[in-house]
Amino acid sequence: MTNALSGPNALLYGTALASAGLQAMRLLLLSGMALGSFAVPSISSADEGPAAGSSTSPSKVQEPISPLPKSIQLDESKVQLGKRLFADSRLSSGNGLSCASCHQLALGMTDGRPISGGLPGYPGITNSLTILNVGFNTLFSWSGQTLSLEQQADKVIESKHTMGGSWENVIATLSGDSTVVAEFNRNFPDGLTRKNIVDSLVAYETSLYTPNAPFDRYLRGETGAISENAKKGYQIFKDYGCISCHQGINVGGNMMQVFGIFGSPPSITKGAETAGAAHGSGIANDKPVFRVPPLRNVAKTAPYFHDGSAKSLSEAISLMATYQLGREISEDDVSKIESFLKSLSGDPPTASVD
Structure with missing residues (x-):
């Protein structure tokens, strides 16, 4: 109809x-x-x-x-790895920010501010969007330019208006953490890679649904x-x-x-x-x-x-x-x-x- x-x-x-x-x-x-x-x-x-x-x-x-849906199928081990990374400020390469800085459960997975803070010299320009049920979107971010959750998770790491990190630095830093390396080896045949970091974050973000x-x-x-x-x-x-x-x-x-x-x-x-x-x-x-x-x-x-x-x-x-x-x-x-x-x-x- x-x-x-x-x-x-x-x-x-x-x-x-x-x-x-x-x-x-x-x-x-x-x-x-x-x-x-x-x-x-x-x-x-x-x-x-x-x-x-x-x-x-x-x-x-x-x-x-x-x-x-009343339930969704998830790889719980990858969800937990993604949850850990979501709260890890090392993804911002020394900027002291994690994904959780702008996405807090008590605030509906936003930061509760009119405009997100951004970084020194690169202030935020938009309100932080909720990531609850983000796995059901077909467009991402206010601009709508990102067409998959994988692309969105990848680009926010290096965006000067969000995390301001460097993928090269992120990989190098996490590679020095034996616990994190072991977790990636347990979840992925090729271990700690940029793609697998993104996949873990996506697994966690997909789990944030509210049935x-x-x-x-x-x-x-x-x-x-x-x-x-x-x-x-x-x-x-x-x-x-x-x-x-x-x-x-x-x-x-x-x-x-x-x-x-x-x-x-x-x-x-x-x-x-x-x-x-x-x-x-x-x-x-x-x-x-x-x-x-x-x-x-x-x-x-x-x-x-x-x-x-x-x-x-x-x-x-x-x-x-x-x-x-x-x-x-x-x-x-x-x-x-x-x-x-x-x-x-x-x-x-x-x-x-x-």
């Missing part, structure tokens, strides 16, 4: 597969601009139960949001899993057109979007220097273009937007209605959408770094 949105609120849409590349994303976005209507595809999981319909109780109608969210239980047919306000909020979320960008298994994280379709938010210029966000995008060179963030666990990841300018979830909802949808939104509708978004928070990951 599809839900159609038409008129001035029709939004850009394109599911960018890992093999598509930036040019394909441009074509998808540009074709979306030209459409007079918008069709949201049905997304389902083969082993999931009935999905929620447009009413306040589940039906057999498939929804544009699908539940996370059993109330909304997922509702999608599977548990009518009492979410409140009446949350049910109404989900319908309002669809009626306003939020679902056009925030859909799929991660409720986002799979497409690019202009920031400020209907006017310019006060913070529009911040983060515009992010590679791929605006300059040379071929989409909207006068406004930044960012990857649409996923909304699972969004109630735990304040502040919001690429620059952390929205301090609360209600503020973010109101600003999105104004600048992305061109709609006025009542406080009551904001409250109901917020109730729905809170129902997207699942169980905390068991392998996370505290």
Whole structure:
């Protein structure tokens, strides 16, 4: 089943597969601009139960949001090795930073700051994105230029705005740690290599998924899993057109979007220097273009937007209605959408770094 949105609120849409590349994303976005209507595809999981319909109780109608799987298959030994590396500041080659510096469980695997700190001379330029459920994204980082989790894990090590490390230095330093070397030899036939460090980090990051969210239980047919306000909020979320960008298994994280379709938010210029966000995008060179963030666990990841300018979830909802949808939104509708978004928070990951 599809839900159609038409008129001035029709939004850009394109599911960018890992093999598509930036040019394909441009074509998808540009074709979306030209459409007079918008069709949201049905997304389902083969082993999931009935999905929620447009009413306040589940039906057999498939929804544009699908539940996370109840479990995923992981190599626990590699997960534990990746967890150890995730908290290891040696990956930043003496800069005193680890992956966990910007991704903390108590803060929804973000750092809770409007803009991540960065390094001396290379300050952070965007808000730290959560990595909860990151294994279900098809695009990574605010710029959306990275098309796999492996690429993302690899490049943040040397990025001057994140870790500022050197792969040569990282390998040399870890090679002097007999315990780490033994762990790599146990997990990989070729032992400690750049690729195997990345693979270990990816194994750990993939384990950071949050199943059993109330909304997922509702999608599977548990009518009492979410409140009446949350049910109404989900319908309002669809009626306003939020679902056009925030859909799929991660409720986002799979497409690019202009920031400020209907006017310019006060913070529009911040983060515009992010590679791929605006300059040379071929989409909207006068406004930044960012990857649409996923909304699972969004109630735990304040502040919001690429620059952390929205301090609360209600503020973010109101600003999105104004600048992305061109709609006025009542406080009551904001409250109901917020109730729905809170129902997207699942169980905390068991392998996370505290």
